[in-house]
Amino acid sequence: MEEVRIGIIGIGNMGTGHATYLARGEVPGARLTAVCDTNPDRLAWARANLGEGVARFEHPEALMDSGLVDGVMIAVPHYDHPPLAIAALRRGLHVLIEKPAGVYTKQVREMNRVAAESGKVFGIMFNQRTNPLYQKLRDLIQSGELGELKRTIWIITNWYRSQSYYDSGGWRATWAGEGGGVLANQDPHQLDLWQWTLGQLPKRVRAFCGFGKWHDIEVEDDVTAYVEYENGATGVFITSTGEAPGTNRFELSGDRGKIVIEDGKLTFWRLRVPERQFNREYRGGFGQPECWKCEIPIQGTETGHKGITANWVSAILHGTPLLAPGEEGIRALELANAMHLSAWTDDWVEIPVDEDLYYHHLQERIRNSKYKKPAGPARTLDIERSF
Known part of the structure; x- marks a missing residue:
């Protein structure tokens, strides 16, 4: 493999930042090939700013099954990090998730188990x-x-x-x-x-x-x-x-x-x-x-988000040790x-x-929460996140 074809699931605030530096070619060995979001406005932004060469999907499973990506970056709300990571790992894709690893350790422990069995490179965006x-x-x-x-x-x-x-x-x-x-x-x-x-x-x-x-x-x-x-x-x-x-x-x-x-x-x-x-x-x-x-x-x-992404890509291409292994997110x-x-x-x-x-x-x-979450992880990808 000479390059890693990357798909981003969730192009709200965090995903947009990742998509921007990848589209500019600022990570050696990486190429942005697809993005996913259920918000039509975000897909319109992707078309205008990332170009026709980056495929756009409404559902994460469609992106994962497209054959266009070798790895995915997951930038969606916290609860959906583990299920989407598990889905990608089981499809033989490398995964880089945003922080935190999830909301509760029981869910994250299962994600870690699947990652270990997959043999794929699994990282987390602990950019600090x-x-x-x-x-x-x-x-x-x-x-x-x-x-x-x-x-x-x-x-x-x-x-x-x-x-x-x-x-x-x-x-x-x-x-x-x-x-x-x-x-x-x-x-x-x-x-x-x-x-x-x-x-x-x-x-x-x-x-x-x-x-x-x-x-x-x-x-x-x-x-x-x-x-x-x-x-x-x-x-x-x-x-x-x-x-x-x-x-x-x-x-x-x-x-x-x-x-x-x-x-x-x-x-x-x-x-x-x-x-x-x-x-x-x-x-x-x-x-x-x-x-x-x-x-x-x-x-x-400090190289921040871009540095973690570059390290993940290098781990996929060259076996470079991960600075932030995904399994450590549970700590x-x-x-x-x-x-x-x-x-x-x-x-x-x-x-x-x-x-x-x-x-x-x-x-x-x-x-007892006042917020009633839509069913299914794909339904939450349109949520804007700004930390």
Whole structure:
């Protein structure tokens, strides 16, 4: 194979962006050959902007069965990521899904099983993994430079959204339409980076969610979660769409110092002697380990969505390792599901989450949701998404 023929399912906000850079030939080895959407206006846009050389379909199955594509990019509402990915994988197509992997882990686990059996290249659009700041952080942690983890604190409140944003679509911020709020829509990237940089998930979660705390919506728009890890380390995750101005600060403490990512910079306060060693050996009463403030050099440029797509294409053509394997999408979702379930039950939740219990609680909320979802995944492709 000299090139990958790509079809995009869903050309709302996200799909349009992907279609545009692919049509311009900005991803080596990739050619956009087909798009799909049930909204006639979006297909008209595709005809006008992508040209007659890109086939247009109203239904995803027709695109998948057309023989025009080797792989598909899925950019539809959250609930439909797994069923469409499964359908494509079973047809022998490579798949790249938008985030999040889905709404609940039970559904995503089945998608992962099908992907593993298919032998096809399965990726997820965790484009923040291309950010050299987080790549360097992961390196510092995985190499042991930070030492054993003690605490993580991520304040990610610069997701401000007005009521008019939520009112722009009946599906928005509903259990039936979106399957969650800030955790499902805005935060999947941070939840992924949290576990990806650390290389582990916590063992249990206690979360407090404000459902419609700052807006007239069904789902969470304010979350404070406390987590515990196997080694005794703890973490706090704070997020909101109701604060202005917001903050994006990720702080990690380990035996060998502290790392902070904020305002596009990574700073490492490195201890000359590990804290646990200093604690055992020091005899001077008041005192603390010598600390060096290190400005860590960051190399590379964030390539974002285009970078993840290029990596996926290269994996198909050349066997390049995926930066964001699709199977790893379940990890961020595990955290979001645990936070929801903890708030719903007003209790601690162990990880992995009790998937049947989560599904039961989710179904109760879907039944009471004001949004009534059209039947079938193909019926939802016309929904505009703007994050």
